[in-house]
Amino acid sequence: MPSSVMPTSRQGDGHLSTTAISAVGLRKSYGEKLVLDGIDLHIPAGSVFALLGPNGAGKTTAVKILSTLIAADAGELHVGGHDVAADPQAVRAAIGVTGQFSAVDGLITGEENMLLMADLHHLCKREGRRVAAELLERFDLVDAAKKPVSTYSGGMKRRLDLAMTLVGSPRIIFLDEPTTGLDPRSRHNMWAIIRGLVSDGVTVFLTTQYLDEADELADRIAVLNDGKIVAEGTAEELKRLVPGGHVRLRFTDPTAYQSAADALREVTRDDQALSLSIPSDGSQRELRSILDWLDSVGVEADELTVHTPDLDDVFFALTSGGNVPHQPQKDAR
Incomplete structure (x- = not known):
C-alpha cells in the first residue's frame, strides 16, 4: 500500500x-x-x-x-x-x-x-x-x-x-x-x-x-x-460497564404501585414517592422486557425513567481498582 x-x-x-x-x-x-x-x-x-x-x-x-x-x-x-x-x-x-x-x-x-x-x-x-x-x-x-x-x-x-x-x-x-x-x-x-x-x-x-x-x-x-x-x-457503552444502572417506575395510583411491587422480585421500593427501581443496564432489550411485563400484569406506570452511571462513575471504577469486568481490546481493522 x-x-x-x-x-x-x-x-x-x-x-x-x-x-x-x-x-x-x-x-x-x-x-x-x-x-x-x-x-x-x-x-x-x-x-x-x-x-x-x-x-x-x-x-x-x-x-x-x-x-x-x-x-x-x-x-x-x-x-x-x-x-x-x-x-x-x-x-x-x-x-x-x-x-x-x-x-x-x-x-x-x-x-x-x-x-x-x-x-x-x-x-x-x-x-x-x-x-x-x-x-x-x-x-x-x-x-x-x-x-x-x-x-x-x-x-x-x-x-x-x-x-x-x-x-x-x-x-x-x-x-x-x-x-x-x-x-x-x-x-x-x-x-x-x-x-x-x-x-x-x-x-x-x-x-x-x-x-x-x-x-x-x-x-x-x-x-x-x-x-x-x-x-x-462509546460513552453509552462504557457507562453500561459499571453496575448501578436502574429503571425507575413512578405511579400515581397506589393500587397499581402495590400490584407492581408485589409482582416484582428484584426491586427497590419508595412507598412515599410511589416509585420502584429495577436494576437495568438501560438497553433497549431490557426496557422492552419491562414494558412487556407491565402489559402482561395489566399495570400502567405513569412515568418511566432510565438512570445509568455517568462517565465519572466509569472513570473511578476503571482507574481505582473497582470491580468492573475487564474489557479486552477489539481489533477494529
Missing part, C-alpha cells in the same frame, strides 16, 4: 471507513517505568477520539509519540496513512498539535503570531495574510489581533493556539487537554470550535481529564490506566 494512502477498516455494518490513526502494540518506557504497555488504537477519519486517564497514565506520552515528538520503543504506528517511524516528515505535514500549555508568543500580537506560523508553512505573504485573517475571524479574535498576546485571557490564548495549528490545514489534530484551566464559558466555546472542525472532516485525538468533555465530544472513548487500555467504546 502506498504510504500516502490511509488504510481502511471494516465497520460492523460492512462499510469501509478510512483509518486516520492506528497503533498496534505501542510501548514506551522511561527507565524502569513502563508508561505504555502495548496499546492498540484504531481511529476513523472525521471522528473525535478521547483518551482518558489519571495523571501520569501516559496520555501525553501517546500524543507525543503519534505526533513524532518522541520515539516509541515498539509498535506499528500510522498517522494519516504514513508510518510514524519511517516517514515522520509526512506525518508532521498531515497533523496539527495543540497542548495544554499554549505555544503562542506573548510578546507579539495575535496577528503576528499567525503570520509567523504562515511563514513556517512557507506560504507567500499574500496567502499568509489571507489565511491569518480568515482564521482570526473564525476564532473571534479580530478585535484583539493587533494587541500583544500577553494581554489575552486564557481562553483567547487557547483559541489563538488552535488557529495557529490550522494554518497548515491539517486533517488530523491532536488536542492534549485543550481546556485545562479554562472557565466554563471558554470551555464551551472550545467545544463548539472542535465540533466545527469535525463537521469539516477533521479527525480529532483528544486527551482530557474532564469526563463531561469526553461525553459531549467523543465518538469513541478509551480509558488508559497503568499503561493499558482498560476499556474502549
